[in-house]
Amino acid sequence: xxxxxxxxxxxxxxxxxxxxxxxxxxxxxxxxxxxxxxxxxxxxxxxxxxxxxxxxxxxxxxxxxxxxxxxxxxxxxxxxxxxxxxxxxxxxxxxxxx
Numbered sequence: 001x002x003x004x005x006x007x008x009x010x011x012x013x014x015x016x017x018x019x020x021x022x023x024x025x026x027x028x029x030x031x032x033x034x035x036x037x038x039x040x041x042x043x044x045x046x047x048x049x050x051x052x053x054x055x056x057x058x059x060x061x062x063x064x065x066x067x068x069x070x071x072x073x074x075x076x077x078x079x080x081x082x083x084x085x086x087x088x089x090x091x092x093x094x095x096x097x098x
Contacts, residue, residue, distance in 0.1 A: 031045035
């Protein structure tokens with residue numbers, strides 16, 4: 001196993017902590033974590049009230065989408081490969097805001 005620097009390890013832990021923390025948006029609504037089994041997508045947060053969706057990826061990147069219907073989120077997390085579903089059918093279909 002390759003040695004990692006303390007900075008790399010700390011950054012990874014920090015990123016993981018952020019992706020696992022309950023999220024409260026600026027409008028006061030709380031995003032709910034939805035379980036997902038994926039090598040690409042590590043965490044999914046969704047706000048059913050306004051359709052906000054936050055995805056945390058294994059590489060540390062995050063994406064925030066707006067106006068996503070609950071059925072589209074359900075389709076993605078229940079897909080045989082949620083990561084490939086995101087790439088093939090999701091990422092260009094919905095409005096990315098961050």
